[in-house]
Amino acid sequence: MVLPGFFKGTEMPTAGWWEALWPDPAKVLARVGIAPGMEVIDLCSGDGWFTLQIARLARHVVAIDIDRALLEVAKLRLAESHVTNCEFVEGNAYDIAELAPRLADVVFMANAFHGVPERTRLAQAAAAALKPGGRLVIVNWHARPREETTILGEPRGPATELRLTPEATIAAVEPAGFTLNRIVELPPYHYGAIFNKL
Numbered sequence: 597m598v599l600p601g602f603f604k605g606t607e608m609p610t611a612g613w614w615e616a617l618w619p620d621p622a623k624v625l626a627r628v629g630i631a632p633g634m635e636v637i638d639l640c641s642g643d644g645w646f647t648l649q650i651a652r653l654a655r656h657v658v659a660i661d662i663d664r665a666l667l668e669v670a671k672l673r674l675a676e677s678h679v680t681n682c683e684f685v686e687g688n689a690y691d692i693a694e695l696a697p698r699l700a701d702v703v704f705m706a707n708a709f710h711g712v713p714e715r716t717r718l719a720q721a722a723a724a725a726l727k728p729g730g731r732l733v734i735v736n737w738h739a740r741p742r743e744e745t746t747i748l749g750e751p752r753g754p755a756t757e758l759r760l761t762p763e764a765t766i767a768a769v770e771p772a773g774f775t776l777n778r779i780v781e782l783p784p785y786h787y788g789a790i791f792n793k794l
C-alpha cells in the first residue's frame with residue numbers, strides 16, 4: 597500500500613545493497629559538515645542508517661519519516677547501540693516545522709529530495725525549522741543513467757528521470773531563503789548540497 601503523500605521513488609531499499617553503497621555513513625556526515633554538539637533533524641530518515649551516526653555526534657536528533665514501520669526499525673537500531681538522544685516522529689516532511697518544534701542547526705535529507713513534488717515548498721518548510729544561520733544538507737544521487745549506477749552487480753537507485761543535477765537542486769532551494777555553501781562529492785554516485793539559511 598502506498599502511503600498518502602509518499603514521495604515518488606523514495607522507497608527504502610530491500611536488499612543488503614544500501615550497506616554496500618554507504619559502508620561508512622559517519623564519513624559522509626563529516627564531509628557535509630555535521631559536527632559534534634549540533635541539533636539535527638534527519639528528514640525522511642528511513643531505517644536509521646544515517647540517523648544512528650548523526651545521533652552519535654549530535655546533541656539531539658529528530659528523525660522524521662512518513663513510514664511508521666521504518667521509524668520502528670530505526671528506533672530499534674539506536675536502542676541496540678544505547679543511543680538515547682533521538683526522537684522519532686511520524687509525519688510528512690512538508691510539516692517539518694510542526695513535527696520538530698525545537699529549532700535545529702542542520703536539516704539533513706538523504707536520498708529523498710528527488711521525489712519531492714514541490715521542492716521549493718519543502719525547502720521553505722526546512723528553513724522554518726532551522727535556527728538563524730542554520731544549514732540544509734541534501735544528499736542526492738547524481739543525475740546519471742540508472743543503468744550506470746550499479747551496486748553488487750545491479751543498477752540501483754531512483755529512475756533516471758527522477759534524478760537531480762546539483763544545478764536543479766540549487767535552483768529549487770535558493771528561492772526558499774538559502775544560499776549555496778558548497779557541493780561535495782560523495783562517491784561513487786552521490787553529491788551533497790550544503791545550503792546556509794539567509
Ligand SMILES: C[S@@+](CC[C@H](N)C(=O)[O-])C[C@H]1O[C@@H](n2cnc3c(N)ncnc32)[C@H](O)[C@@H]1O
Binds near residue numbers: 603607643707708
Ligand atoms: C530512500 S529512503 C532514505 C532513507 C534515509 N534518508 C537514508 O538515506 O538511508 C527515503 C525515505 O523517505 C521517506 N518518505 C517518503 N515520502 C515522505 C514524506 N512525504 N515525508 C516524510 N518521509 C517520506 C520514506 O518512507 C523513506 O524512508
